[in-house]
Amino acid sequence: MTRTTPTRPAHVEAVFPELAAYRGRTTRLHPRPERPGMHESHVGGPMLWPAGEPWPVCQEPHQPETEGYVPDDVRSARAAGVWPRSRPWPGSGAPGEDGSVPFVGLAQFFRRDIPALAAGPDGADLVQIFRCPCNHGPYLERRYHLLWRRAAETERAERFLAAPPEVPMLRWEHELPEPCVLHPEEQAALPPWQTAASGSTQA
Template sequence: MTRTTPPRPLDLAAVFPELAGLSRSVTRLHSRSGMPTVGDSSVGGPLLWPQEEPWPTCTRSHEVYEVVELEAVRAEYRLMVARSSRPEDEWPTPEEQAILERSDPKMIPSPYTDPVPLLPVAQLYARDVPGLPCPEGADLLQILWCPFIDHDDGIPAIHVCWRSAGQVTALLSPLPEPPVIEREDYWPAPCVLHPEQVSEYPAPPQLPAEVRARVDAWQEDTGRYYIQFAVAPGWKIGGWGAVPSDGDYGNPPRCGCGAVTAPLFTIGLGEWNGGDEGGWRPLEDADADERRCYPAVGDGPMIDLGDEQLQIYYCPQSYEHPPVTVRVYQTL
């Protein structure tokens, strides 16, 4: 099923004519719980990975004293999906309670020191995702991360790979994976995608100073929040990005070569915020009963990074340069 963002309830360019030239295309991924294959664009699904290519690992320091078994996380997920269609009074059975207890975090005696196979986060085929940045000859973007999120520098270890899908003949199987992860919130639940390209405007700190002043005055006068109309929430490709939690406030980070990077991929929060005036909830999900859905509609991957999002940037000068990852938030 396609997903369609409703017409914007407010024309920001009419209120602030200076925005007319600042609109950027962004692709909302609209991740929904499903069973993707290696041939699908997905979040949390299996990757089309060549048999002869080593699977990436993380060898950085992991200050982790508590872990949860990955298979237990999966078992709890399957249980909760099944439970969402059952009456409350039939929950849980003794067998189901055992699954829940098994998925509780377990203490370990010291920081986790073993090399960690990375977990698939996303696989995006250019045929499915409008505006997907790809080097010449490539048509597939794959993103993985370390399931021990808080490293010594506070930034998750991210691996980005572009490849030509047609050149992958023999597949790596089974795909390597870590036996334990830091938290169940760091396992991307498998999702199929319904990409949709829309437009967004810069967040307030990214606006020219005089426009930001006008936005601030408008917000105070109207009681409305500019960002609810300007910035597409959720998991997305491209666009304006967001505002780094640290570093050069309001500006994109720079590559190690000195070039200004461009937004590649956002691991966002939910696709909409309840009764958010901005109207980002897709028309097809207008009548969905979120109380009876697991995962919740609009939050299929179930990744929880607190109040922050994760933004991955690439270097326009060379796709071979390492990506830059920052923690970001959206400010009013």
């Protein structure tokens, strides 16, 4: 897989040695459209989810909508390279009037794939990230759900969820993440120059 991080034209710390104290590490994920498995780090792929465990749902009130996109329409349109057609929002236009809307799985990251990933609570080494597909409040806020797991413990489950529950409509077509595999690449990182300058002044 070809990396997209260009070679630096100069070694910054060789020119400004005082920046070495501010060096950190970051990871570029390099997502590429593909069909990842549940045991891989990915964006938009199947979550490692024990079959008997309830899928997370958002139980807050949601903003009413007038139109949206059916997830299967979005997938078909992407496969054909066209834009999906929108549909009128069914019923009263209020998503999840009973207060239950399934979260959409955005991504999951294993520390075995991304060594720089921060450790979770109680030794957790797998993080799963979800987003409510609907808008909240007058400022159209979003709601996210983050779950930490121990990967080895979770992978010992007898059965796994074949397909998560899915909302019948999405407000925007891009709310359905495109499945991507990841090709993590660790890089040295330096803070913005204002941060380093502020630290030098305070020192």
